[in-house]
Amino acid sequence: MKFGTVLFKYASRSLTRHTRRTAISMTGVGVGCAMALIALSWMNGAFEMQVRAVAESGSGHLMIVHRDWPAMRENTLRLTDWEETLAAIRTTPGVRACTARARANGLLAFGNRSSGVQVMALLPEHESEVNRVVSRSRIEGRYLNEEDPGAVVIGKGLAKRLNVELDDDLYVTLPGTDDIHSAMLRIVGVLDTGSQDLDLTICHMTLANLESITGIPGAGEITMLLKDHNDINTVKERLETKMPGNNLVITWKTVLPALASGMQGDKALMRLLTAIVITVVALGIMSAQLTAVLERRAEFAILSALGMKSGQITRIILVESLIIGLGGALIALLVGGSAAWYLASTGINLLYFNADALGPSNILLDPRIYGSFGPWLIGYAAAISITATVAASLYPAWKAAQIDPADALRTQ
Amino acid sequence: MKALKITVCLFVFLSFLPIRAEDAAPVQDIPNFVKDGVLDLEGAIRYFENLYRSGSSIGEMEMTVTRPRRTQTMRMKAWTEGEDKSLIIVQAPPRDAGTATLKVDNNLWNYMPRIKRTVRIPPSMMLASWMGSDFTNDDLVRESSIIDDYEYKVVGPSESPKGWLIRCVAKPGVVGLWNRLDLIVSEDGTIPLQAMYYDRKDRLARTLYWSDVKVIGGRRLPAVMKLVPEGEEGNETVMHYLDISFDVTLPSDIFSLSRLEQAQ
């Protein structure tokens, strides 16, 4: 302990003796780490936003589907005991909201006009908790009620294509098990999602309504949002134990594999770049520390001649670097933290670039991306800065310990 | 009640629907539904609905489809049984000969000799054109009856063409594309002359014209029927009945997929 105090004192003295060098080193590490922090804040924020947007655009964090669905994507498949399953999911810890749906490929017609469409049959109250297409869109008229036989809500684009308005009666044709069924549906609401493409695909009715038209009972999928998307695997495992019959738990990544890999790729590339940035910074530190060591050859030679062990000399250098690392972390927090705070509070408006709110694969994106800001910044700043600095100082420290006193003093 | 069902548009394909023998209208005594200058609405509508009906039938017809760039005529033969089954096979021109449509209940299959394949019409194609005409696949399968599905009343005498104007308004809850059907029947109430179809917003969507009254298969009925869709300049479909035999005995397996593919 006594040596530790001496060590620390000695290290800080040699750092304060070379104020400028110390300051430059700290700034170098600090700026590098700050950049890494900004990148991470941005990346985490954008990632969170995308996961949220994807999950809330219909696919949820987790989905229960028929076990053949991933391969066949056939929307006539139905879940086993969907009501019981839905009730069981609702009480599963970690689940924020969930709902059940069924889909059917049908035809909407009015007079001489018609349009093929994928009908989504759902539980209206729960759907709006899970699906931002419902909760965030402007609606003319109203959305579906729990008991709403014969009612349909369609997208604005679809209404335009069919040349219909609120309160018009659409003629719908849907496939049954072995035949074709038709029905009249009253348009009670017209949804305007803000995306023309998405508007063309929306046709919602209640699940009970679809069941009564087609005669095929049941739901084809259960979608749920979690309280925290990081729990996705835990909740998935929890659910898998209570799935009856043909029901299968899948994540949104199974539904939208390309989007998932794209996002993972973004994340990985950001990490790779951050690592390169830190390496470049570390090389600078190594150069500085090496200079500091070589410059003080005589000093270390004397210390060594006075009986200081090489291990202790190594530690002096490492403590020096630790202090630089801490200083760097502080600068990083100051610079990177305030930038992250700006990103987190003000965000960047996507609408500035893209008037259509639709993203890839029919995802309704948030209009603004917010960076992530939180206590994690402190941990990351300290970890990156100190690790980089200490790692960069290992070689100089080892070098310092190798100094042969006699040789060093002679050449000096 | 089922026996009374008829597809309004199916006058084209005639007698897809069954009929009780006593409802048939034999040619011998032509009724007159006008008494004291007033049209017997119930009588006229019932007569109209049963005009082409039969428990089974074999018919031959010629369909001419006119498009802005060209016109095409097809000769075809049709077999029907009850309200649920029918088979139509194209006989000429040679290019299209053998093309066939089979209807069983709500399902439709098309056989195309060029590809030697039978294809079931998916729901998404139900409102697509049937054989290139202005009729849709849905017209073939959709069953509707004025008596069951519409509230009807006589509006009064019609000037052009001369006859009686009957307004039929879809009853609430009836499944169908049309909100209103204006039917004009001849002055004695026995021959349909014209029908105007209005969509659910009450916009005129298409008009059907009957003409050329003849005795065919022992019944007096219009032999020519012309469908003109609204808003499609230069498009019309004319169906000309050449011959019909009502209440015939049909081979038991005629309404099957295998017959669909063999029959030429």
Place this chain on the structure above:
Amino acid sequence: MSLVTLRMGWRNLGRNMKRTLLAIGAIALGQLTLIVVNSLMEGFFQDILETVTGPMVGHIQIQHADWHDERAVDLYIDRLAETRRTIEALPGTVRVSPRIVGFALTASGEKSDSPAEAEPGVIAGLDIEAETGRGGLLEGLDRSQWPESGEVVVGTVLATRLSVREGQLIAVISQDADGFPVSELYTIKAIVDSKVELIKTLGVVMPIEEAGTLLVMPDQAHELAVYGYDFQEADTLKASIMGIPALKDASIKTWREAVPEIVMVINVKKWFDLIFLSIVFIAAAAGIANTAMMSTFERKHEFGMLLAMGSRPRRIINMVVIESVILGLIGIVVGSIIGIVIVMILSRTGFNYAALGGGDADAAISYKEISFSLVIYPRLKLKQVFYGLIAVTLTSVLASLWPALIAARLEPVEAMHRT
């Protein structure tokens, strides 16, 4: 600046090899990162732009005014041959690619006992020779697989759904331009995985003459994709096409107008990557500046010695700057060489963005009917190397100038006094 100064600078670098190597390493790594990341970005955006302006819309897209809303088979550009010749005669036109598009039902044409389950498909009648060229819908399709009369190329997804293979028959049922039913059997020449989602999932591709015969459109087409010399010049070309009287009622759009959403997406992504790249650059600059400053400050007493020996301060500044420049140049050369080698390797193997994150290696992002591959083939542009050169040199010169100025202003004795 004398040769001596240059030699001194050079020798100084050799004197402390380790430090020099570290500095070169930092600079090289910075330059390498800039080159590789820039090339990846360039490759990704170029790929998207070329997909968009190539197979998808061309530089200019000409259609019937109502085509976009209705996509009905009778909404065509009439008198194709004549119109095409007129457009081709325009000075800016390289080629004109007419296309016929028709919605169809498809089924396997192979014999079976049960009726076929029809799947929706899209007939695409194309100029096969043009579309197999760079940027075409069938880019890279081997000449032996070109569909000829009576043959078609089918998208992978549709082929899977119909369970048909190469060499088998496919039945196509559609309506001709007058609305009359048509049906035909075709031999499947090849099954293709197109970048255009529509072709991949629904496409039945055939020569335009074949589609013209099937749909009775001998001298008509639904779409004319016009290619100029450079897609950035589309506006000029559009202006001259709009002057053609036969097309006065048609919809004429540049690729930017035809797919504004994609243009937007590219802009957003470009912007974000630019931000990130500047972050990388600032961090790299900090590292380089750190090294440069450190090595200059450290030699203060050496400069004092030189001053005492009568060197003019200016000479010392020159020497330091030259050192930095040499260091920077070596770093850039090393970084550029390694960077270029990496880019060259990646441009051959492709950089799998999806696999980087542990995702499905075959994944692609689809947006507005185009799927973008996540395998990126980086493209090297010399200007990137040049930018790095300028930026790195500037950074190291500026970073060493400050300590050098301080050193040069010192009194020799003070400078020699080691602190």
